[in-house]
Amino acid sequence: xxxxxxPSNDVSTSTQVKASVQRGIKSxxxxxxxxxxxxxxxxxxxxxxxxxxxxxxxxxxxxxxGSDPIFFQHRDGPILPTLKFVHKYPGxxxxxxxxxxxxxxxxxxGANIMCPGLTNPGGEMPPDDGEEPGLEKGDGxxxxxxxxxxxxxxxxxxxxxxxxxxxxxxTGIEVAHFLGDGxxxxxxxx
Numbered sequence: 001x002x003x004x005x006x007p008s009n010d011v012s013t014s015t016q017v018k019a020s021v022q023r024g025i026k027s028x029x030x031x032x033x034x035x036x037x038x039x040x041x042x043x044x045x046x047x048x049x050x051x052x053x054x055x056x057x058x059x060x061x062x063x064x065x066g067s068d069p070i071f072f073q074h075r076d077g078p079i080l081p082t083l084k085f086v087h088k089y090p091g092x093x094x095x096x097x098x099x100x101x102x103x104x105x106x107x108x109x110g111a112n113i114m115c116p117g118l119t120n121p122g123g124e125m126p127p128d129d130g131e132e133p134g135l136e137k138g139d140g141x142x143x144x145x146x147x148x149x150x151x152x153x154x155x156x157x158x159x160x161x162x163x164x165x166x167x168x169x170x171t172g173i174e175v176a177h178f179l180g181d182g183x184x185x186x187x188x189x190x
Contacts, residue, residue: 001060001074001176001177002176002177002181002182002183002184003110003181003182004182005056005181005182005183005186006182007182007186007189007190010056010057010182011054011055011056011062011189012054012055012056012057013054013055014052014053014054014055015052015053016050016051016052016053017050017051017052017053017063018050019047019050022045022047022050022051025045025051025063025071025079026038026041026042026045028078028079029041029071029079032078032079032095032139032140033092033093033094033095034095035092035093035094035095036092036093036094040092044070044089044092045065045070049065049066051063051064051065051070052064052065052066052067054189059074059075060072060073060074061073062183062189063079064189066188067188067189067190068084068085068187068188069082069084069085069183069186069188069189070082070085071085072176072177072183074156074176077138077140077156078138078139078140078156079140080140080154080155080156080176080177081094081142081154082154082177082183082184083151083152083153083154083177083178083179083183083184084184086142086150086151086154087150087151090149090150094141094142095126095135095139095140095141095142096141096142096143096144096151097118097123097124097125097126097135097141097142097143097144097173098118098122098123098124098125098143098144098145098146099113099117099118099122099123099143099144099145099146100117100120100121100122100123100146101122101145101146101147102117102120103117103123103145104145104148104152107143107145107152107153107175107178108152108178108179108180110175110178110181111175112155112158112171112172112173112174112175113143113153113155113171113172113173113175114170114171114172115159115164115167115168115169115170115171115172116168116169117172118164118172118173119164119165119168122146122147123146125161125164125165126161128161128162128165133160133161133162133163134161134162135157135160135161136157136160137157137158137159137160137163138156138157139156139157140154140155140156140157141154141155141156141157141173142154143155143173143175152178152179153175153176153177153178153179154175154176154177154178155173155174155175155176155177156173156174156176157172157173158170158171158172158173158174159172
């Protein structure tokens, strides 16, 4: 999604986010990442200065605090954090998965994450609770690598964690943003 992102060419319009919309964004983030409490979100996304929304292409929104990109959303998908934001606050508990070390070079090249990368030894997903999967299809996740401290990608589940464990074939996570892509290399947006 951001592999060839260039803020000088790809950003079309910017608008300040209304307080009501910002509250909606906070509620979507807290639903997607239950470990983030309202107090933490109020500290991360204060009312002043308000968020600025940048439109990128026809279907992508980038939310910035000042000129620093912090969240993005594709169409009506989940609101996902940028990797720089995740790295800046390593103590925050975003919904996360871990891939085995063999998947690292492919992810850094922009490839989607295949099911075996999540189910092999070294891969880890939240446990399923009986009939309820730990992660649903369409959930946003932060991707960590086996033995590494920092996240290497952010993406969206293309099937539930239960289906990934059962089928163990195909794409498990569609990678939206990874280390070294255009968004990661962007320091600020004007």
